[in-house]
Amino acid sequence: MPDPMRIRATIQDSQATVRVLMSHEMETGQRKDSAGNVVPAHFIQSVVASHNGRQVFRAEWGPAVSKNPYLQFQFGGAKAGDKVQITWVDNKGETRTDEVVLR
Amino acid sequence: MRRTFWWAAAIAAATALGLLGIRVQAQPSDTIKEIERYREALADGNPAELWEARGEELWKTRRGPRQASLEACDIGKGPGVVAGAYASLPRYFADVDRVMDLETRLVHCMVTLQGFSPAETTRQVYGAGTKRSDVEALVAYVTAASRGVIMDVPMHHPKERAAYALGERIFFFRGGSHDFSCASCHGDPGKRIRLQDLPNLTDRNDAQRAYTSWPAYRVSQGELRTMQWRLYDCFRQQRFPALEFGSEASIALTAFLASNANGGTFNAPAIKR
Amino acid sequence: MRAAWLVVGTVVIAVAAGAGDPQSERQKTVEVMKNSFTARGQAGLDRLNQDEAQAACSRRPADGPVPVGVAEHIAKTSVASVKFPADGRLLGDWREGEKIAQSGIGMQFSDDPKRAAGGNCYACHELSPKELSFGTIGPSLRAFGKTRGFGPEMQRYVYMKVYNPHAFVACSTMPRFGYKGILTEAQIVHLVALLLDPASPVNQ
Numbered sequence: 157m158p159d160p161m162r163i164r165a166t167i168q169d170s171q172a173t174v175r176v177l178m179s180h181e182m183e184t185g186q187r188k189d190s191a192g193n194v195v196p197a198h199f200i201q202s203v204v205a206s207h208n209g210r211q212v213f214r215a216e217w218g219p220a221v222s223k224n225p226y227l228q229f230q231f232g233g234a235k236a237g238d239k240v241q242i243t244w245v246d247n248k249g250e251t252r253t254d255e256v257v258l259r
Numbered sequence: 260m261r262r263t264f265w266w267a268a269a270i271a272a273a274t275a276l277g278l279l280g281i282r283v284q285a286q287p288s289d290t291i292k293e294i295e296r297y298r299e300a301l302a303d304g305n306p307a308e309l310w311e312a313r314g315e316e317l318w319k320t321r322r323g324p325r326q327a328s329l330e331a332c333d334i335g336k337g338p339g340v341v342a343g344a345y346a347s348l349p350r351y352f353a354d355v356d357r358v359m360d361l362e363t364r365l366v367h368c369m370v371t372l373q374g375f376s377p378a379e380t381t382r383q384v385y386g387a388g389t390k391r392s393d394v395e396a397l398v399a400y401v402t403a404a405s406r407g408v409i410m411d412v413p414m415h416h417p418k419e420r421a422a423y424a425l426g427e428r429i430f431f432f433r434g435g436s437h438d439f440s441c442a443s444c445h446g447d448p449g450k451r452i453r454l455q456d457l458p459n460l461t462d463r464n465d466a467q468r469a470y471t472s473w474p475a476y477r478v479s480q481g482e483l484r485t486m487q488w489r490l491y492d493c494f495r496q497q498r499f500p501a502l503e504f505g506s507e508a509s510i511a512l513t514a515f516l517a518s519n520a521n522g523g524t525f526n527a528p529a530i531k532r
Numbered sequence: 533m534r535a536a537w538l539v540v541g542t543v544v545i546a547v548a549a550g551a552g553d554p555q556s557e558r559q560k561t562v563e564v565m566k567n568s569f570t571a572r573g574q575a576g577l578d579r580l581n582q583d584e585a586q587a588a589c590s591r592r593p594a595d596g597p598v599p600v601g602v603a604e605h606i607a608k609t610s611v612a613s614v615k616f617p618a619d620g621r622l623l624g625d626w627r628e629g630e631k632i633a634q635s636g637i638g639m640q641f642s643d644d645p646k647r648a649a650g651g652n653c654y655a656c657h658e659l660s661p662k663e664l665s666f667g668t669i670g671p672s673l674r675a676f677g678k679t680r681g682f683g684p685e686m687q688r689y690v691y692m693k694v695y696n697p698h699a700f701v702a703c704s705t706m707p708r709f710g711y712k713g714i715l716t717e718a719q720i721v722h723l724v725a726l727l728l729d730p731a732s733p734v735n736q
Contacts, residue, residue: 453667
């Protein structure tokens with residue numbers, strides 16, 4: 157099971173700022189190991205964020221995104237106590253979902 | 260592609276940190292401000308936090324043959340106390356009658372409290388991709404609890420003073436194919452290797468700035484690296500053989516460097532190129 | 533009476549020397565080092581066996597500068613250590629010299645021992661004006677030949693300096709590239725050309 161994300165979310169005047177750190181190798185599929193074998197591609201392909209169940213952010217990622225990626229985004233209409241849920245899915249079908257309560 | 264981006268990002272960040280030799284004072288002040296802003300943004304998303312989180316989990320989970328957590332581990336401030344502990348390490352521990360740094364002490368606790376064999380605890384001291392290091396994660400967790408704490412490495416016990424004296428001798432020890440010592444690169448002010456600024460580790464200000472920024476997430480490696488790794492990789496470039504994890508030389512040298520940084524404010528895990 | 537004082541004085545000095553004997557402290561340091569490292573790749577534990585110059589030049593601030601007599605001895609033996617190419621030619625190809633100056637490969641346990649080592653000159657010195665990524669541990673060598681002359685004496689000086697820098701400055705920070713077998717005589721000759729060929733970018 158993949159490691160949990162680190163999510164920090166703050167609100168100011170109903171605008172939420174969400175910062176997410178994801179633990180992922182993000183292998184491009186273009187590197188070779190010391191034995192000369194290609195290291196298989198392994199990277200996050202989609203990231204979805206929802207606010208109280210409604211999708212507010214969606215990203216399609218590829219192998220150009222760095223290892224252990226950091227994502228920051230903002231959205232309006234937020235208030236304290238609301239829930240923000242983030243889900244990523246990688247090219248091997250592995251997935252991880254974490255949630256944070258706005259404060 | 261991503262490497263190029265990270266290099267650019269890391270160079271910008273490292274420049275603001277004064278780690279690279281690009282002469283910041285020669286730049287217009289708004290450039291410095293922008294670099295500073297960029298550095299802050301980068302530090303804001305420092306993946307070291309992922310190691311800190313995993314380390315906290317490892318610290319609090321019952322593990323090993325004895326199914327014990329590390330919450331009874333005394334790293335210098337009493338059993339289970341992590342807050343501020345790293346700022347006073349290495350130090351003398353009466354129960355083992357010797358000076359230990361954080362990494363050695365963690366291994367000691369994993370063996371004595373959790374019942375791991377020494378070989379198990381040091382099998383993967385430096386993480387490599389999916390082969391992760393528990394020690395690096397634990398170090399991230401413990402050191403983060405000293406952020407903002409003033410460095411105060413004790414020099415009371417004779418063995419602490421002996422470690423410092425030995426560490427100083429090792430710092431100036433020339434050997435290997437290239438006759439390098441630590442001091443070859445880190446013994447004079449205002450030097451750089453290629454474009455990278457070299458801290459003069461015999462100078463209090465430089466030593467404080469350098470020591471308090473380790474451990475660090477190395478963007479170029481995608482790994483969190485500890486002081487033990489820093490010394491290991493310095494000696495590799497010094498053309499010495501491989502420094503053994505937790506060895507007497509590594510602890511003595513750390514005691515010398517940490518003590519030279521006394522009075523500085525600890526600010527790690529940091530992020531570096 | 534005076535003789536008695538002399539005897540007491542001698543005893544005091546002997547005791548003091550025994551207590552903080554730098555020789556035994558140095559020996560202890562070497563022992564700790566050997567117990568703290570593992571041989572890996574081409575870097576064996578013999579790398580920790582200090583030769584005369586390494587031991588004499590491992591000085592802490594409290595030890596002060598290397599004593600004059602020791603410095604003279606190191607310089608003398610270093611001059612004698614230099615081997616010149618059999619054909620007597622000291623000026624090689626500056627293009628090869630530039631490659632050697634750029635390369636930092638060599639002698640690390642992570643390096644492939646089959647690959648030729650470089651001199652990594654740019655790590656510490658400014659040389660060609662085209663290379664902006666240079667270090668400042670050593671002095672700038674920009675326009676080296678242009679300002680100092682291109683003659684055979686300079687060629688000899690540069691060759692010796694790269695081969696064993698202690699010949700001119702005892703306890704120099706610079707590696708002894710020839711003496712320690714890091715670079716071959718042929719490689720050093722190319723470095724001489726990098727500094728002393730009038731066509732070398734260093735002299736533009």
